[in-house]
Amino acid sequence: MTAPARIAPPRTPRAPRSSDDLIQAERPVLAHNYHPLPVVIARAEGVWVEDVEGRRYLDMLAGYSALNFGHRHPALIEAAHRQLDQLTLTSRAFHHDRLAEFAASLAGLTGLDMVLPMNTGAEAVESGIKVARKWAYDVKGVPADRATIVVAAGNFHGRTTTIVSFSDDDTARTGFGPFTPGFRVVPYNDLPALEAAIDDTTAAVLIEPIQGEAGVLIPDDGYLTGVRDLTRRTGCLFIADEIQSGLGRTGRTLAVDHESVVPDVLLLGKALGGGIVPVSAVVARRDIMSVLGPGQHGSTFGGNPLAAAVGSAVVDLLKTGEFQAHAADLGELLHSGLAALTGKGVTGFRTRGLWAGIDIDPALGTGRAISERLLKEGVLVKDTHGSTIRLAPPLTITREELTGALEALERALS
Template sequence: MTAPAQTRTTRSSADLIRAEEPVLAHNYHPLPVVVARAEGTWVEDVEGRRYLDMLAGYSALNFGHRHPALIEAAHAQLDRLTLTSRAFHNDRLAEFAERLAALTGLDMVLPMNTGAEAVESGIKVARKWAYDVKGVPADRATIVVAAENFHGRTTTIVSFSTDETARQGFGPFTPGFRIVPYNDLAALEAAVDETTAAVLLEPIQGEAGVLIPDEGYLAGVRELTRRKGCLFIADEIQSGLGRTGRTLAVEHESVVPDMLLLGKALGGGIVPVSAVVGGRDVLGVLRPGEHGSTFGGNPLAAAVGTAVVELLETGEFQRRAAELGVVLRGGLSALLGRGVVGFRARGLWAGVDIDPAVGTGREIGERLMREGVLVKDTHGSTIRLAPPLTITAEELTGALGALEKVLA
C-alpha cells in the first residue's frame, strides 16, 4: 500500500496538524494521526506508518476502505452522470429505492445525504403523519426520545440531547420532545399520550458507549407504539447494515419499525448517503414541495448505495459480524479485571469501559495509536471498537493483543 513518491505530500503529520489549527473550526478533537492512504482494514499516514482501523468511520466504513465493488460502482457512475437534482428523474434512483426497500422489508424510501438529515426528515414525516392521519391538533405533536441519545448535532436534534457539551450555547431549543430513560418501558409508557407522533430510539446507543437494551425492550416499544397509536422510528444509522450481525439491529428482536433511519455505511465510505425507509402509509403523507434535497438521491449516491445493498443481500457481512463478534467478546472477556472493568458487545461493535486507574479513554486511544491500532474514546473512560466487517480473525486478535499490552 506504499504510495508512489510523487503522490505523497511533502508535509509531515506534525506540520499538517499545526496547519489545521488556525483555519479549521474546533468541532473535533482527533487523534494526532494524519491519514493519507487506506485499503481494506488498514490506513497509512503521510510518513508511511500503517494502522489497523478499529473505528471504521463510526460504521461508515462497514465494508472497509475502498471496497473494490463499491469503488468500481463509483468509477463507472462518474463517467456517466453525477447529479441532476430532483427536478428531473435519473436512471439510478429507482433501483436503489427498490432494493433498499426490499432489504429492509418496508415500502418506500426518502433519499437524503447525511445521518442528521435522515433524522430531521424522519421528525418532519412523523409530525406530518400525526396531523394528517392521527389527527393531532396543529403544532401540538410530540416525539418521545431516550436520554443519552445521539442522533446528530443540528439545532433541532440537540434540542432533545442530554449531552450538555452538544447543547450549551446553542439555544433557544426546538420544543415538542419528551425525554425518558433508555431501556425503561414504564417511563416510556407514561410519556406517550394522544399528542405523541412517534417514539424515536437507537436500538443500540452508540455514542453513549454501545448501550444494549434488555432483551424484550425493543419488542416492548413496538407493542406499546402500536397500542398507543404512534410511530416507532428506529435510528439505525450506526447500528444498521450488518454491524451487529444482522442487517438491522432491530432484527435481533424480530421488530419492524414504522420508519428506519439509515446512513453512514449506506454510502460505502465513498459519498454521504442516508435514507428514511418506511411504510407507504407513513412516507406517503409527503407531497411535492413539502420536503426536498438537491443532492438527495443523486445518481452517484444511488449507484454506490445500490452496490452497498448488493453486498448486504448476500448475507456474507452479517455472518462475518456475528462470527467475529464471538472472537471480540472472548478477547474482551479475557481482559476483565485486567484494565477492563466492563464491556458491551453485539456483532463487531463494542463499548469497552477502562479502569480509570489505567487511563482515560483518550489516553488508551493514544497508546493504541502508538501500537498501530486506531480507536476512539467516548464518555471519559470508554473506548469504542467498530472495525470494518472485512477484518480477519487474525487482525482482530492482533488488535485485542495491542489493547492487552497498553492496559498492562
C-alpha cells in the same frame, strides 16, 4: 473478505510535510469542533490506513460505522467509477436512471415500502421527525403544532439545532438555544417510563436500538419488542435510528432484527454510502411516507445518481448475508477477547457483532489516553464519555487482525 497484505503504492509522490507540520497547519484555518488523534492519514485499503510518513494502522473505528465494508471496497469503488463516467447530479428537478433501482433495493432489504433519500445521518433524523409530525396531523388527528415525539436519555441522533434540543449531552447542547419544543425524554431501556410519556399528542417514539455514542449500550432482551408493541397499541410510530447500528454492524442486517422487530420508520446512513459519498435515507411504510407532497421536503443532493449507484452496490453486498455472518462470527471472538481482559484494565464491556463499548479502569487513564497508547501500537480507536472506548472495525477484518487488535489493547492496558 480478506484484507490486502499491504496498501497499494501511491500514484503520486507522498507529501513532503510531516504529520506534525500538517496538524499545525490546520489550527489557524480549521474550526476546532473536533479533537482528533494526532495522526494524518493519507491512504487506505481494506482495514488498513497509512499516514503521510508511511506508518500503517489497523482501523478499528471505521468512520463510526461509515466504513462497514472497509476502505475502498473494490465493488463499491467500481460502482462509483462507472457512475462518474455517466452522470453525477441532476437534482430532483428531473428523474434519473439510478434512483428507482436504489429505492426498490433498499426497501426490499429492510422489508418496508418507500424511501426518502437524503445525505447525512442528521438529515435523515430531521426528515424522519418531519414525516412523523406530518403523519400525526394528517392521519392521527393531533391538533396543529401539538405533536410530541418521545426520545431516550443518552441519545445521539446528530447535532443540528432541532436534534440537540432533545440531547442531554452538555457539550453538544450548551450555547445553542433556544431549543425546538415537542420532545419528551425518558430513560433508555425503561418501558414503563416510555408508556407513561405517551399520550394522544405523541407522533412517534424515536430511539436507537443500540446507543452507540453513549458507549454501545444494549437494551435488555425484549425491550425493542416492547417498544414495538407499545407504539402499536397506543397508535404512534416506532422510528428506529439505525444510522450506526444498521447494515451489518451487529451481525444482522439491522439491530432490530435481533428481536425480529419491524419499525414503522427506519433511519439509515453512514455505511449506506460505502465510505465514498454521504448517503442516508428514511425508509417507511407506504401509508406513512405518502403524507409528503411535492415541495414539502427535499434535498438538492439527496438521491443523486452517484449516491444511488453506490447505495445500490452496498445493498447488493448485504443481500448475500456474508457480511452479517462474518460480523456475528468474529463478534464471538471480540466478546471472548474482551472478557479475558476484564479485571485487567477493563471494568466492563458490551458487544453486539463487531461493535464494542469498553469501560477502562480510570486508574489506568482516560479513554483518550488509552486511544493514544493504541495509536502507538498501530491501532486506531476513539474514546467517548471519559473512560470508554469504542471498537467498530470494518466487517472485512480477519480473525488474525482482530486478534492482533485485542493483543494491542492488552499491551496498552498493561
